[in-house]
Amino acid sequence: NAGVMQNPRHLVRRRGQEARLRCSPVKGHSHVYWYRQLPEEGLKFMVYLQKENIIDESGMPKERFSAEFPKEGPSILRIQQVVRGDSAAYFCASSPRQGHYYGYTFGSGTRLTVV
Amino acid sequence: QQPVQSPQAVILREGEDAVINCSSSKALYSVHWYRQKHGEAPVFLMILLKGGEQKGHDKISASFNEKKQQSSLYLTASQLSYSGTYFCGTEGAGNTPLVFGKGTRLSVIA
Numbered sequence: 001n002a003g004v005m006q007n008p009r010h011l012v013r014r015r016g017q018e019a020r021l022r023c024s025p026v027k028g029h030s031h032v033y034w035y036r037q038l039p040e041e042g043l044k045f046m047v048y049l050q051k052e053n054i055i056d057e058s059g060m061p062k063e064r065f066s067a068e069f070p071k072e073g074p075s076i077l078r079i080q081q082v083v084r085g086d087s088a089a090y091f092c093a094s095s096p097r098q099g100h101y102y103g104y105t106f107g108s109g110t111r112l113t114v115v
Numbered sequence: 116q117q118p119v120q121s122p123q124a125v126i127l128r129e130g131e132d133a134v135i136n137c138s139s140s141k142a143l144y145s146v147h148w149y150r151q152k153h154g155e156a157p158v159f160l161m162i163l164l165k166g167g168e169q170k171g172h173d174k175i176s177a178s179f180n181e182k183k184q185q186s187s188l189y190l191t192a193s194q195l196s197y198s199g200t201y202f203c204g205t206e207g208a209g210n211t212p213l214v215f216g217k218g219t220r221l222s223v224i225a
Contacts, residue, residue, distance in 0.1 A: 040217075041218075042202060042215045043202065043204075045212050101145075104213065106149075
């Protein structure tokens with residue numbers, strides 16, 4: 001009964017490097033959501049994916065950020081050329097279906113620090 | 116549109132009650148409630164669907180008034196384990212992803 005697995009838990013990158021954050025959803029869940037959280041802030045929606053498809057990326061910056069959820073393997077959130085402002089906790093959540101009846105299961109997050 | 120939660124923070128003694136409110140300027144189809152402890156993942160508490168239903172488990176319950184686009188979370192006889200930040204997540208029509216409020220930090224002290 002594994003929940004949502006995110007790795008790494010902590011990631012330190014120098015400015016200009018790339019950050020790759022991984023998320024394995026609950027087994028059987030085909031919907032994945034990425035959220036970003038700053039201290040004392042709520043969870044800001046970034047992107048919603050189903051297997052091999054990006055459904056909604058309205059919350060994700062157009063430059064430097066990308067996300068995928070391949071047919072096999074985890075979902076990946078990729079941040080290129082990181083800047084200090086990218087430092088935050090990134091949470092992934094999954095649900096069995098999109099719709100009004102299903103709660104999200106969240107992972108423990110990846111805390112990205114850009115130095 | 117991000118829902119607005121109030122209060123931003125509240126301190127309770129064990130056994131006291133609290134109400135956390137969540138309101139939106141958009142028509143809502145459902146409201147979700149989550150609790151997050153420091154450094155941990157948000158944990159799902161409950162969903163309320165339009166229809167004005169009320170739900171609860173143990174001493175935590177919630178209501179949803181779709182006409183006012185508001186939901187309230189009720190915590191009765193609070194326990195130390197209730198401490199954390201409570202987030203409401205709102206969902207409009209069209210099966211869009213949840214939009215979360217900024218959270219309400221609840222501290223229960225002995």
